Amino acid sequence: MTGLALPAIVLMVVVNAYPVIYAGIQAVHDGDLLGLGNFVGFANFQDALTDPLFWRSARFTVIFSLCGVFGSWIIGFALALMLKPDFAGKNLFKILLLLPWIVPIVVSSMSWNWLTATPGSLLPMLAADLGFGRVMFLADPTMAMITVCIFKIWISYPFMMMMMSAALEGIEPNINEAARVDGANARQRLRYIVLPMTARSTYISWILMAMFSVNDFATIYLLTGGGPVNSTTSLIVLAYRSVFQDFRPGFGVAISFLMTAALVTMSVILLRQMRKANMQ
Amino acid sequence: MNDTTASRLKMTRRGFLGTSAAAAAAATFGQPAAFAAEEIKFWDMVWGTGAGYTAAAKELVGGYQPAGDNLGVRYQSVPWANWYQTFTSAAASRTTPAVSSGAAFLPFYFIEKGVIAPADDLIASIDKAGTNDFLPGVLEAMKTDLGYAAMPWSMDLRVVWVRKSLLEKAGVEAPTDWQSFIKVGEALKKIDVVGLGLAGGSTTTDGQHTVSALLINNGGGLFAKDGTLDCVNDRNIETLDFLNELVRKGIIDPYAASYTSDNVTRDWLSGRIGMGFGQTGLDKNFPTEQQSDLAVISPIKSPRGDTGTVYYINPLMMFKTTASQASSEAFLGWYLDNMKVFWEKGVATDVPVRKSIADLPILKQNANLQKSIAEWQPIGKTIGAQAPHPFGALNAVDGGGAGAAFIQQIIEGKTGSKQILETLQAALEKIVK
Amino acid sequence: MSTTATRPRKLALDPRRAGMGRTLATAIVTLVMLGPILVVFWLALRPRLYTDITGPTLETFVYIFAETDILLWLKNSAMVSTLATIISVIVAAPAGYVLSRGRGGAVSAYSLFIFVLQSFPVVVFVIPLFIMFASVGLVDSLSGVAIIYVASSVAVACWMMSAYFDTIPVTLEEAAWIDGCSVFGGFVRIVLRNSLPGVLSTAIYAFLLAWNDYLVALVFLRSDDRFTLPIGLQTFFQQNQTDWGPVMACAVVMLTPPVLIFALLNRFFSIGGIGGALAGK
Numbered sequence: 002m003t004g005l006a007l008p009a010i011v012l013m014v015v016v017n018a019y020p021v022i023y024a025g026i027q028a029v030h031d032g033d034l035l036g037l038g039n040f041v042g043f044a045n046f047q048d049a050l051t052d053p054l055f056w057r058s059a060r061f062t063v064i065f066s067l068c069g070v071f072g073s074w075i076i077g078f079a080l081a082l083m084l085k086p087d088f089a090g091k092n093l094f095k096i097l098l099l100l101p102w103i104v105p106i107v108v109s110s111m112s113w114n115w116l117t118a119t120p121g122s123l124l125p126m127l128a129a130d131l132g133f134g135r136v137m138f139l140a141d142p143t144m145a146m147i148t149v150c151i152f153k154i155w156i157s158y159p160f161m162m163m164m165m166s167a168a169l170e171g172i173e174p175n176i177n178e179a180a181r182v183d184g185a186n187a188r189q190r191l192r193y194i195v196l197p198m199t200a201r202s203t204y205i206s207w208i209l210m211a212m213f214s215v216n217d218f219a220t221i222y223l224l225t226g227g228g229p230v231n232s233t234t235s236l237i238v239l240a241y242r243s244v245f246q247d248f249r250p251g252f253g254v255a256i257s258f259l260m261t262a263a264l265v266t267m268s269v270i271l272l273r274q275m276r277k278a279n280m281q
Numbered sequence: 282m283n284d285t286t287a288s289r290l291k292m293t294r295r296g297f298l299g300t301s302a303a304a305a306a307a308a309t310f311g312q313p314a315a316f317a318a319e320e321i322k323f324w325d326m327v328w329g330t331g332a333g334y335t336a337a338a339k340e341l342v343g344g345y346q347p348a349g350d351n352l353g354v355r356y357q358s359v360p361w362a363n364w365y366q367t368f369t370s371a372a373a374s375r376t377t378p379a380v381s382s383g384a385a386f387l388p389f390y391f392i393e394k395g396v397i398a399p400a401d402d403l404i405a406s407i408d409k410a411g412t413n414d415f416l417p418g419v420l421e422a423m424k425t426d427l428g429y430a431a432m433p434w435s436m437d438l439r440v441v442w443v444r445k446s447l448l449e450k451a452g453v454e455a456p457t458d459w460q461s462f463i464k465v466g467e468a469l470k471k472i473d474v475v476g477l478g479l480a481g482g483s484t485t486t487d488g489q490h491t492v493s494a495l496l497i498n499n500g501g502g503l504f505a506k507d508g509t510l511d512c513v514n515d516r517n518i519e520t521l522d523f524l525n526e527l528v529r530k531g532i533i534d535p536y537a538a539s540y541t542s543d544n545v546t547r548d549w550l551s552g553r554i555g556m557g558f559g560q561t562g563l564d565k566n567f568p569t570e571q572q573s574d575l576a577v578i579s580p581i582k583s584p585r586g587d588t589g590t591v592y593y594i595n596p597l598m599m600f601k602t603t604a605s606q607a608s609s610e611a612f613l614g615w616y617l618d619n620m621k622v623f624w625e626k627g628v629a630t631d632v633p634v635r636k637s638i639a640d641l642p643i644l645k646q647n648a649n650l651q652k653s654i655a656e657w658q659p660i661g662k663t664i665g666a667q668a669p670h671p672f673g674a675l676n677a678v679d680g681g682g683a684g685a686a687f688i689q690q691i692i693e694g695k696t697g698s699k700q701i702l703e704t705l706q707a708a709l710e711k712i713v714k
Numbered sequence: 715m716s717t718t719a720t721r722p723r724k725l726a727l728d729p730r731r732a733g734m735g736r737t738l739a740t741a742i743v744t745l746v747m748l749g750p751i752l753v754v755f756w757l758a759l760r761p762r763l764y765t766d767i768t769g770p771t772l773e774t775f776v777y778i779f780a781e782t783d784i785l786l787w788l789k790n791s792a793m794v795s796t797l798a799t800i801i802s803v804i805v806a807a808p809a810g811y812v813l814s815r816g817r818g819g820a821v822s823a824y825s826l827f828i829f830v831l832q833s834f835p836v837v838v839f840v841i842p843l844f845i846m847f848a849s850v851g852l853v854d855s856l857s858g859v860a861i862i863y864v865a866s867s868v869a870v871a872c873w874m875m876s877a878y879f880d881t882i883p884v885t886l887e888e889a890a891w892i893d894g895c896s897v898f899g900g901f902v903r904i905v906l907r908n909s910l911p912g913v914l915s916t917a918i919y920a921f922l923l924a925w926n927d928y929l930v931a932l933v934f935l936r937s938d939d940r941f942t943l944p945i946g947l948q949t950f951f952q953q954n955q956t957d958w959g960p961v962m963a964c965a966v967v968m969l970t971p972p973v974l975i976f977a978l979l980n981r982f983f984s985i986g987g988i989g990g991a992l993a994g995k
Contacts, residue, residue, distance in 0.1 A: 003820060005808035005901065009868055010824070012805055013831050016843070016865035021834065023842035034369040034841060035394045083740055088733040094740045096976050100751050103972045105926040107944055108965035111958075112753040118544050120536055121551065139482075139539035142693075155750070209870070216835045219929065226483025227682065229538040229689035234682070240838050242682040245365050247712045248390075250841070257838040264833050269826070331957070332949065360948035363932055370841050370933050374848035543956045 024254045033248045045255035054231060054239065055256065062215060062235040062260075065150055069214035070207050072154035077161025078203075082195075084162075085169050095166075102159035110223035113152055114139075142232035145225050149233045153220050157213070161206055168202035169195070204275050208268050215264050236260045320353040321608050322378035323616075327360055328435075328595070330565055334628040341622055345615060352608040354380075365680075372396045372600075379603035380613055384680070385593035385663070388423070388431035390673035397598045399428025403610045412618065414636040416654075422594055422663065424670060431596035432613060434620060435631040438592040439494045439558045440577045440657045447474050447555035456556075458582040459523055466532030469555045476532035478554030480540035481688040486680045487542050488688035490591055491558040493664045496520050497589040498581065502666030503678070503709070510713055511667075512706035513699060519584070521691060521698035528694035538692040558590075561653040562630025577649040579656055592661035593679075595631060632658060674713040683708035758962035774959035775966075784964060786939065787946035792971070794856050794942055795924040798863035802871050802920035803913055805864065810875025810916075811901050815884065832869035836862075840933055847934070854936040862934070863924040871916045878912025879905055914979050922972055943968045 028045055032038025049055045084095055101109065117124050117138035128136040138148045172195065180190050196203075218237045221227060227234035227242065234242075236256055243253030323342060328334050335358045342356040357378065359367060368387060371377045377396065391397045404420065407413050413420075415433065423429045443455050451469050456462040466476025481488035496502050501516030527533045537545070546566050548554045564572040580588040597616070603609045621638045623629035632654060633639050644650055664679060665671045678684060687705045690696050696704075759770040778784050813825060836843075843862070844853065852858030886908075887900040895903065906913070928944035935945055943964065950961045 003812055003816060003824075005898065006812040006824060008805045009809035009872060010827075012861075012865060012868060013828070016861065017831050017834070019846045020839040020842040023845075024839050027842075033394075035373055035396065080743070083736070083743070086733075086736065088736045088740075090737050090740070092980060094744050096973065096980055097744050098747060099976060100748060100969070100973070103922065103926075103976065104751060104754065104969050105928070105944055105947075105965065107928050107947060108754060108962070108968070109750055111956075111961065112750045112757070114541065114544070115753055115757065115958075116750060118536070118539060118541070119548060119553075120534075121553070135535075137536055137539075140536045140692075141538075145539065155747070158747075212833055216833070218835065218837045222484075225539060226685065228483035228685055229481070230686050230693060231682070237835050237837070239682075240835070244838055244841075245363070245369065246677065246681040247683075248369075248677050249712065253838060257835050260835070261830070261833045265830050268829065268833075327949065327951070331951070335949070357937060358949065359936075360932070360945070360951060362948050362951065363929075366840065366933050370844040371936075373841050374845040374853065376848050376853055376936075 024257075027250045028254045028258055030251050032251065034244070034250055038251070041251070045251040046259065048252055049255050049259060054234070055236075057231060058234045058236045058239045061146065061233060062237075064146065065153060065217075065221070065233075065235055066211050066214035068150035069153045069157055069217070070210045072150065073157035073161045073210065074165075074203070074206065076154060076158040077163075078165045080158070080162045081165035081169055082191075084166065098162060099159045101155050102157075106156065106219045106223060109156065110152075110220070113148075113224055117148060139225060140229060142229055145229060145233050149221055149224055152224055153214065153217070156220060157210060160213075161210070164202055164206040165199065168199040172198050201275070204271070208271055212264060212268065215260060320355045321380070321604055321612070322357055323354050323612065324357050324359045324378045324381035324383075326364070326382050326384075327358060328382070329562070329623065329629045329631070330627075333626075334623065337623060337626050337628045341619060342616070345612060347608065347611065350607075351611045352605055354608075354612050365676075375602050377600040377602045379605075379609045380597060380599050380616075382434065382595060382597050384676070385437070385595060386671055386673070386676040386679050388596045388598040389425060389671045390676040391598065391600075392425055392427050392430040393673040395601075397430070397600050398603075398606060398609075399430065400432050400599065400613075401428045403432065403599075403614055404429055406610070407614065407617075416634050416636060416639065416658070419594060419634045422670065423596070425672070430671075431598040432617060433594045433634045434597050434617065435595045435623075435629060436592050436634050436658070436661075437595060437631045438561050438653055438657055438661055439490050439590050440561055440653045441556065441581060442559045442563050442575055443556045443578055444549075444552065444554075444574055445576055446574050447472070447552060451555070455576075455578040456581055457579065459584055462556075462581055463526060463530065463532065465556065466527060467530055470531050473553075474555040475534045475537075475548065475553055476556050477527055478545055478548060478557030479533070479537050479688075480542050480545035481537045481685075481692045482539050482541045482544070483682070483685040483689075485540070485542040486684070487545060488537065488540075488692070489664075489679070489684045490593075492520075492524065492688055492691065493591040493666075494558050494589075495524065497591055497662050497666050498587065499523075499583040500585060500587040500589065502662065502664070502668075503705075504665050504668040506667045506669070508665070508668040508672060510706060510709055512709065513702045516585070517702055518698045521701060523583075524691050525694055525698060528692060533692060535692060535694075538689045560630050561632050561650055561657075564649060565627065565630050575649070577652045577657070579652070580660055589660045589662060589666075590657055591664060591666075592658070593663065594634070677712045678709060681712060683712065754962050754965050757958045758966045760959050774963040778960050778963050778967070782946070782949070782960070783938065783941070784943075784946060784967060787941050787943045788967065790856060790940060791925060791942040791944075791968075794860050794863070795921050797857065797860040798867070798924040799917050799921045801860065801864045802867050803875075803917050806868050806871035806875050806916060806920075807906060807909075807913065808901065809868075810872045810877075811879055811905060813872060813876035814879035828869045828872060836866055837929055840930070844933060853934055854940060856935075856940055859931055859934050859942075860924070862930050863920070863927065866930075867920040867923045871920055874916045874919060875909075875912055878909050878915070882908055918975060918979060921975065925968075925972060 026037065029040060029042060030037045031041045031044070080098060084091060116122055119125070120135070124138060125136055137144055139145050177190060177194060180194055185193070216237055218241055221233055221235055221238050222241070225233045227238040237260065240253040240256040240260070243249045243256065325338050339356050339358070342354055345354050347353050364384060368377070368383060372391065372394070388397060392399065400423070404413070419433045419436070420429070423431055423433055447469065448455060448465065451465070451472050451474065453465045453468040456465045469476045477491070479488045479491040496517055499516045499520045501514060501520055503510065503512050505511035524533070528535075545554070549563070550567060561577070564575040567575065580590065582588055597613055599606070599609045599613060617635070621641060624633055624638055624641060624644055632650070633644070638644070639654055663671050663675070665675050683705060686708070687701065690701045690704070758774055759772070761771050761773055812821065847853050847858050852861065882905055887904050890900040890904050891897070926944065931942050931945050932948070935941055947961055947964050950957050950964070
């Protein structure tokens, strides 16, 4: 039976093996994009781990991913709950609410830029009218971090909404109904029935979204390019820039290996925890 | 076809990808796909006015009739987005075209890596034909120890533009030096107009061009005369102090730290920006009836009495992956002789580098362009200033993350000039080896 | 339901009123969420630069269809995405079956292997990938790009298929095996035949990933006649400014097929329960 998995394995090995091995070789050399250069051992890894920008980027990667995971989960879950009962237009809203996920990111990043970039854009004007003064959504380092995180949540919530909708379908209506009859209010039903019964989907969706977020290059790069002053530079953006703009592929690839190692370790631990808890 | 085989062998012999076993495997993998012998490829960036330029270039190349045994040419437009990725992956896999335009410093990087053929023979044949009318210094700027890295076809020269109506409204005359620049900026600020428009976002180099122009204006630059990094010097500190004053007085817009080139162009169009550095074809972005409101002013003097600006020479390079070097040269020679249509049609936004084009009647009538050529071009330098000629590492400096962070720190205005330059020096040292 | 009978009578009216309230509330939330997308439509309806038209217009749409290769890009995008989707499903379905039914060390190792590969960021490895594809003539080729899309979607596709297979009782295949059916036969005839929603969900996921990609296509596609929509979009980006009208009109064209697909297949689409294989049983 395991033979059935062969096509997928072969495909993945064929496409990934050479690039990953090549990148592994690059990681221990000091070459540029056209030549391997000299063997330097783990110097690239050492450089990365001692570079303040690496740690700054690691910090933003964590912030960005946590927002991506929990922000989109909360919104996605809330919308899934909202869309659970039958009501007029439910299916239409379900499709419309998926749009942020469907719209190509090249396009949505432009429309977000249009909404936020200049003092004459819609959101800065609105903020000024509401008495917040001059809000620089993209030009102020802290605001840029917040804007990018919100952009990420906006792009990701449909995925969470779909995951959680499916999980909610799995709850027997009788259980909820019975609890209602027994006098459980909405909050209690959420706390003691809905959350535990969707826990498995919740954890899986967190792990997947963490993986998507850490590796998310386009969302950040297209909106801020990692600026201003590197405030929204995540590890993947730093790796990309090192490889393609600074012509330091060894350094960039070393960063991506460190990143992947951390990601896999974290996920494996989480999955093991889940298995231990025997979550269903 | 012999040429291809020869160059391929040469590449392998040079140990293109190093010596380890896996790299050897890579070299075998990297064999180029067989070329169709009937035509060679010409890649061209989306220059000038964009779609209009591309249509004109396509039409021009479509009319090329190769003489004798030379091969025909196929035009391919290449978008600017992630261009470094496009070119480096093509070079690494030897799938580059025969001839290509590209970013200013790409040829210097590529010639050091042995990817492109020097243009010496082509220049010799142009000399022989007696048609060498390149403007003074332009060809020399392409020269390296390995020969001419590429042919120049136009020059992205940064000049100071003003909107006459906005200066009038603010009741000021165009500035002549840094001191009066601040005065004009303050007056513009009073009517809510930006005095130094620039785009400092991380995906554009516009802000880096402006700051480079001002560094050179003050006789500074990022490199010393021997080509080593020299970011932290008195002249550069003075320039950053000047910029910091502009920031503090609100003459530079704080929003500019995230501006894309589109954002800044739109601010020019809407009248939010009254003054700033721009390409010599900045007015081409405006509707025809507003173009006359824009004017190039004379170079401004720094407190030391120096003038200067930055320029980028747009290159046309010949890759060794061509099916026939003779065909590449024949085409490139023909192209350089016929590209005047870009200026005749008004789709080019940069300065022509040949006298025969600069003297076209339509350009002679363009006062702004003539002023740029007469007053600004002679005082221009590359971002390699004060180094005598460009080199490959500039390719990484132009448009890298270090440069973007540098500009954004300036616009933010919270860090001391010396410290900003030290940060830049440290970041560039890792890139420029 | 007996419980309904015990409710006070006035509640009988409530569901409808509550329903209307919910429709209204959802509509407001949807409107807020879709703000940035309304911007896309709004910009698409604005006239192009340097035209004399004022006010909303469909001129940009006329322009992109008359003056650009958008139909060709549309065709290329459709071909690449369809090809990637089909291969993705064909490859992921049997692999997902193994993840769903298999037990033991090999399957766990396989699961981890998929996960690790999925965790590698493609953008950083584009150059070696490009060198490899160039050596076999798959650069500047729609099939080459499709293969990369399959490789990047196959992991999640496996999990999605596996999650759906989990819902199909294993007793069905066991009965077929007793009747002399092979493992593969049982998989195709029993499991796959009952998994249309799972297959469609996986297909939609793979389709969207391929349809919206621009980073891979930008590097791998080099000729005008092979451009996909996201790359065609790039031709409107000038050095210094962008003609938003045509870009946004293209964007509207670009998001129409996925929206139609969702509208048609919405009731089949579910990515819930994904990764039963991931978490182990």
